[in-house]
Amino acid sequence: MSNLKQLATRRAPLCGGHRACAGCSAPNVVRQVLMASADPVVVGSATGCLEVTTTIFPYSAWNVPFVHSAFENAGASVSGIEAAYKSLKKQGKIADEKINFVAFGGDGGTYDIGFQSLSGAMERGHNLLYVCYDNGAYMNTGIQRSSATPRGAMTTTSPVGKVVQGKQQQRKDLTACMVAHEIPYVAQTTPAHWRDLNAKAEYAFSIDGPKFMNVLAPCRLGWGFPMELTMEMCRLAADTCFWPLYEVVDGRYKLTYTPREKKPIEDFLKLQTRFRHLFRPENEHVIAEIQQEVDRKWERLQKLCKL
């Protein structure tokens, strides 16, 4: 694993001056993933906040090749790029050097509309790393619920009304779906745990085949927290076990972080205005149910790690 000093000498793949909100974590995720690659990278992206804030023509914040074509196709699009590389390399039409291929998609572009394209790319076995920066809603279009939005969260399509308050459903466990694809590497992490993220990305780049990383990406606008608390939100997500850090190597589960003391889910929820309504007396049971769900999944994950 590279140390901070080594990482600091690598050229930033994504430079400053982009138009992401202050406190947005998506650029942190991108930098940390890409700086783990000692080899050249070619990046593909789904439509979403990341893409629109970094490529406003005639400017681009990307110091590496960056390809965007549509919203639901990052998996397929990078499949094609990787296939081109394989073909041209095999034919001697390009230099015989290692290039890492990375696809970025938000949770909407990954869990929902791009799910099929991602699944296809993983099944076909392309040598690429797909990274979902999961900010828990369609942020680019103004905070609509996705299948990654946590239960209870208020979004513009799961508003807090008189009879229905926030999202009614549990979030989809996409990381588990990717494990079910039986690909060589699946991991979950956050940019606040940068050593963890860096080690996971480095490992992903070191092996052949399809790899998937689900990275929590707090959105201060959509979640409603002060912009200086982005990394704190990541730490709370991990410490409450809402977002456990783990990896699955060839089907073997491994926890990469165990909180010293598992914090109650309220600690994570209470700093975010999207959950504010849950703290009304009539909604107390919802928090209790969210806690039960977190506990159930955390216990299951621990069991899986002991297999």
Place this chain on the structure above:
Amino acid sequence: MGKTRVARTGNEAMAEAIRQINPDVVAAYPITPATEVMQIFATYVADGLVDTELVPTESEHSAMSAAIGSQVAGARTMTATSSQGLALMYEMLYIAAGLRLPLIMAEVNRALSAPINIHCDHSDTMGGRDAGWIQIFSENSQEAYDNLIQAVRIAEHKDVLLPIMVTTDGFIISHAMEAMEIYDDKDVRGFIGTYKPLLPALDHRNPITVGAIDFVDYYFEHRRAVAQAMINAKDVILEVGREFGRKFGQEYGFYEAYKLDDAEVAMVCLGSTAGTGKDAIDNLRKRGIKAGLLKIRVFRPFPAEELAARLRCVPQICVLDRSDALAATGGPLFAELLAAMYEDRSEHKIINRIYGLGGRDIKVGEIEELLSAQVSAAAGGKSIDRIAYLGVRE
């Protein structure tokens, strides 16, 4: 220059052309009647006859997305589809053109659902007519083969850089065996040349950003450039068609005129119906009716001026559309030809018949009857509808 006379279906002819082109990447998804093109091609990949990476995607949307990724990366890339598959690609068709990618598609024309129908009409291809793709129709296997070979040169020309689809008519061409000539691999490869991508995304030493977002300050200029590329394509199509003629013996242009010079009535159509039409024209001529035919080969860019000039002296024109624009104003070919003829300011009587939807057969006798009725109406006989449907129970 070697040529071999063979018997091939349209799908086999297209698969043969793709083998000879030897694209770096092919991404596709099965759909009748185009499936077979990829099935045949997959055997070439499996037998090591080509260098191609085959990406058998999980949908046509992904096939076009992967093809776009591949072409952006710097690889010569092809695909094939029909009907619902092309419809599912619709979003990506515009993106391929907007990104100025010389992708090549074998499109086997098939009706669109609903009702679901696997047979030929042109509604699938017509749905993509404003997407920025060059569209070339083929009358038979030979043309399908010749057109695909030329497609590479047209799409990749520096003044064009647009995606291109070469179409055949589902089953009528795709599955019908015909005698045709294929050319030697080395001649085909010599003709198409090697692909030199302008700004390949794989060139990480010169990183580029592809697919950036344009606001009101740039979008219009970029779309204007796409429009210009389509205008430029006209000269390139003719240039490549002439060169193809010099090399392989058969020259190609925007259209083929059949017995048109002295025609008092002419039918205008796309694709395989031209073959049927030529028989009808011969029969009408035997009966003393001076009939002719204009087969349009290139639908995008639409060669309006050239078609109008060629039809200038024909007083009676019948446009046969194998798709309906559902605009209450006739088919798409009719609408565009009408506009072209209006500009030309000549005196014509132009009628439209929508025919053959969902593979409904069009017969020699029906065309004869139609054109002779138009001639007799012009001579003061029974009047004739301007726009109507041919061969449907109403």
